[in-house]
Amino acid sequence: MYRISVDGEFSSAHSLRDYPGKCARPHGHNWRVRLSVRTQDLDDRGMAVDFGNLKALLEEVLAPFDHRDLNSVPPFDTLNPTAENLARIIFEQAEARAPDGVAIDKVLVWESEKSRVEYSKK
Numbered sequence: 001m002y003r004i005s006v007d008g009e010f011s012s013a014h015s016l017r018d019y020p021g022k023c024a025r026p027h028g029h030n031w032r033v034r035l036s037v038r039t040q041d042l043d044d045r046g047m048a049v050d051f052g053n054l055k056a057l058l059e060e061v062l063a064p065f066d067h068r069d070l071n072s073v074p075p076f077d078t079l080n081p082t083a084e085n086l087a088r089i090i091f092e093q094a095e096a097r098a099p100d101g102v103a104i105d106k107v108l109v110w111e112s113e114k115s116r117v118e119y120s121k122k
């Protein structure tokens, strides 16, 4: 099994709903995101997935969130824009775009240097 990862980032504002603290107020993060995929097989070149294609896929998923107020961007206009929900939505959107034979393994989202969430299906 090969596991391949690429990192991306985006900046956005958000505010947490139903949160009894300062994160209920609008504030910003420079989010860092790691997308990891897995595959059993290599192609004729000995590559699992082209890093460039994977980076492009991640950038496509993150673009709608960059320099936005997440609370006004679907699905976060109704879904609380927590790091946990972000990780799952990024996972699902990457999964919908993944090429055949490539499974999304996990998504890591850093809200800050010291705080991150990891999402996988199991």
Ligand SMILES: [Zn+2]
Pocket: 014, 023, 027, 028, 029, 111
């Ligand atoms: Zn925050």
